[in-house]
Amino acid sequence: MAISRPYPTRPGAASGPAGPADGPALRHAHWWQRPWVRYGALTALLSLSGLVILGLVREQTGTEGFLVGLGLAVLPVPLLVAAFRWLERVAPGPWRNLVFAFAWGACAAALMAIVANSFATRWIATETADPSRADTLGATVIAPVVEESAKAAAVLLVFLFRRRDFTGILDGVVIAGVTATGFAFTENILYLGTAFGTDQLTGGSGVSSVTAATFFVRVVMSPFAHPLFTVLTGIGFGMAALAARRRRPVRVLLPLGGLLLAMGMHALWNTSSALGEYGFFAVYAAFMVPSFGLLTWLVVWTRQRELRTVREELPAYVRAGWLTPAQPYALGSMRARRIARRYARRHGGRTAARAVAQYGAYATSLAFLRHRGRRGRVGADFVVREHELLREMWHRRSTARPALEYAARATAPPAPPWPVHGPYRMPEARGGYGPYGAVGPGRPGRPASGVRAEPVPLLKRRTGSPDVGGRRQDCRGCGCEGAGRETGRGRNLRR
Numbered sequence: 001m002a003i004s005r006p007y008p009t010r011p012g013a014a015s016g017p018a019g020p021a022d023g024p025a026l027r028h029a030h031w032w033q034r035p036w037v038r039y040g041a042l043t044a045l046l047s048l049s050g051l052v053i054l055g056l057v058r059e060q061t062g063t064e065g066f067l068v069g070l071g072l073a074v075l076p077v078p079l080l081v082a083a084f085r086w087l088e089r090v091a092p093g094p095w096r097n098l099v100f101a102f103a104w105g106a107c108a109a110a111l112m113a114i115v116a117n118s119f120a121t122r123w124i125a126t127e128t129a130d131p132s133r134a135d136t137l138g139a140t141v142i143a144p145v146v147e148e149s150a151k152a153a154a155v156l157l158v159f160l161f162r163r164r165d166f167t168g169i170l171d172g173v174v175i176a177g178v179t180a181t182g183f184a185f186t187e188n189i190l191y192l193g194t195a196f197g198t199d200q201l202t203g204g205s206g207v208s209s210v211t212a213a214t215f216f217v218r219v220v221m222s223p224f225a226h227p228l229f230t231v232l233t234g235i236g237f238g239m240a241a242l243a244a245r246r247r248r249p250v251r252v253l254l255p256l257g258g259l260l261l262a263m264g265m266h267a268l269w270n271t272s273s274a275l276g277e278y279g280f281f282a283v284y285a286a287f288m289v290p291s292f293g294l295l296t297w298l299v300v301w302t303r304q305r306e307l308r309t310v311r312e313e314l315p316a317y318v319r320a321g322w323l324t325p326a327q328p329y330a331l332g333s334m335r336a337r338r339i340a341r342r343y344a345r346r347h348g349g350r351t352a353a354r355a356v357a358q359y360g361a362y363a364t365s366l367a368f369l370r371h372r373g374r375r376g377r378v379g380a381d382f383v384v385r386e387h388e389l390l391r392e393m394w395h396r397r398s399t400a401r402p403a404l405e406y407a408a409r410a411t412a413p414p415a416p417p418w419p420v421h422g423p424y425r426m427p428e429a430r431g432g433y434g435p436y437g438a439v440g441p442g443r444p445g446r447p448a449s450g451v452r453a454e455p456v457p458l459l460k461r462r463t464g465s466p467d468v469g470g471r472r473q474d475c476r477g478c479g480c481e482g483a484g485r486e487t488g489r490g491r492n493l494r495r
Contacts, residue, residue, distance in 0.1 A: 089334060105183035110186040117138055140267055140274070154175065155176050170302055170303060192214055225288070337356075356399060359404075362392045
């Protein structure tokens with residue numbers, strides 16, 4: 001059952017966040033439930049795992065091999081992280097989630113994989129007295145199960161403990177992809193360092209060396225292999241995040257299904273190395289490349305659908321007086337967002353550009369929240385979360401609104417796709433559209449000749465602060481359904 005309101009309360013009448021109500025719960029929380037205790041324990045765990053994995057890899061490759069492997073393995077990391085970061089530009093999550101995901105993949109997941117794979121392979125070799133078969137089973141059966149489970153643990157932790165940052169498929173794709181990028185980084189150090197050690201013993205050098213062949217296969221041909229496997233797990237968690245809360249079996253089965261698909265694809269990829277040179281290229285061309293293309297199309301399509309959701313959900317806040325009519329159009333276009341950030345940076349510096357970016361992120365989260373609320377996929381804290389997002393947007397409105405309105409006018413067709421109150425026209429070519437109205441060339445704040453000194457009024461209104469309760473807020477003239485209400489009481493006053 002949908003729980004979102006048809007029209008959000010106007011500015012000043014939104015129910016306040018449950019700050020005081022949350023106080024006793026925090027004061028009576030046990031010491032191990034405090035955030036700094038959790039962050040400290042997690043940091044200690046990842047640091048310890050990093051030191052142990054560093055020692056293990058250095059022991060197997062040697063110091064010189066470790067340094068060579070590190071230098072070569074780091075090359076694809078910035079490109080992969082930037083690609084996943086680009087995917088979530090619609091609703092960017094906090095950097096700490098990405099840092100945790102990469103650190104977990106590079107340290108904790110890699111350590112669990114090395115220990116578990118070695119133990120399982122030795123146990124099979126001891127029981128079967130066939131070391132070659134043990135290596136084959138370890139690569140095709142044990143490694144996919146262990147490695148994908150270890151990487152999936154990072155996605156599960158973010159899904160459980162950073163639930164507000166995990167709202168859809170793209171969030172799962174990004175967290176899973178960055179985790180797998182960290183895992184592949186450590187694994188590549190091991191393989192490339194070992195290959196360099198082999199070349200030192202055999203005298204190999206140049207393009208015919210083992211190091212060059214390993215670099216070509218792992219870094220040039222298949223840097224996306226591990227991210228491709230784990231992204232399937234992330235898609236499962238993302239679909240679970242979109243499922244209704246009452247459908248608990250579905251929310252459990254979807255991540256498990258994604259994990260099983262990731263294990264299967266990983267097993268097929270490892271099996272291809274045992275099929276000879278032509279078998280490897282056959283699997284690569286017939287299966288890996290099409291799968292990569294299909295998943296790329298899926299995540300790009302999901303990104304466009306999220307932008308469409310922003311354009312469809314935010315007009316409700318226009319009718320309530322929180323946004324101007326042009327803002328949903330600007331916030332639903334990545335090109336308009338870039339123009340708005342550049343405009344804000346030109347007129348207000350980096351601080352203003354950061355405020356516009358944050359305003360867009362909060363507005364996108366608000367649109368997603370309302371979209372889930374209309375489908376009954378949110379909890380009882382819907383109103384509190386809605387107010388928190390609106391409050392954050394309100395604090396940045398003076399900087400973000402002029403920039404977004406300028407971007408909307410710069411990217412809109414001749415007939416604007418939003419309701420216009422009053423004349424619609426672009427600023428004159430020789431002037432700009434500054435935070436305080438149309439400005440002359442090179443003279444911020446000074447009206448250009450023949451141009452109005454104030455922005456074209458898209459929504460005439462006068463509103464108060466959303467944090468003030470129990471006082472009447474003047475919202476006359478905007479036409480919203482909340483006009484004339486008294487905050488904190490919910491009564492209509494005579495206009």
